[in-house]
Amino acid sequence: MLCPECGSSIHRSHARGFKENLVRAITSYRAYRCRECGWRGWMARNRSAVRTAAWKNLLHTVIGFLATLLILIVALYLIGL
Ligand SMILES: [Zn+2]
The missing domain is CATH 1.20.5 (Single alpha-helices involved in coiled-coils or other helix-helix interfaces)
Structure with missing residues (x-):
């Protein structure tokens, strides 16, 4: 996975709170975070x-x-x- 902001590799981020865990449970979207620029967002898994x-x-x-x-x-x- 690559960061949409800076293009460096991003890693999985822990879901924070009930809402994010719910999204994680019912969709294929996962929270990701970029170490380079601090971008954090949701991306669909393959x-x-x-x-x-x-x-x-x-x-x-x-x-x-x-x-x-x-x-x-x-x-x-x-x-x-
Ligand atoms: Zn980035």
């Missing part, structure tokens, strides 16, 4: 991209399953006729 990909995979699986189910229902309906 893991969020992985999580998004996992959701897309799940969505594709569900859509695929529903499509198969629909075809099966139509096939059974046609056989029934």
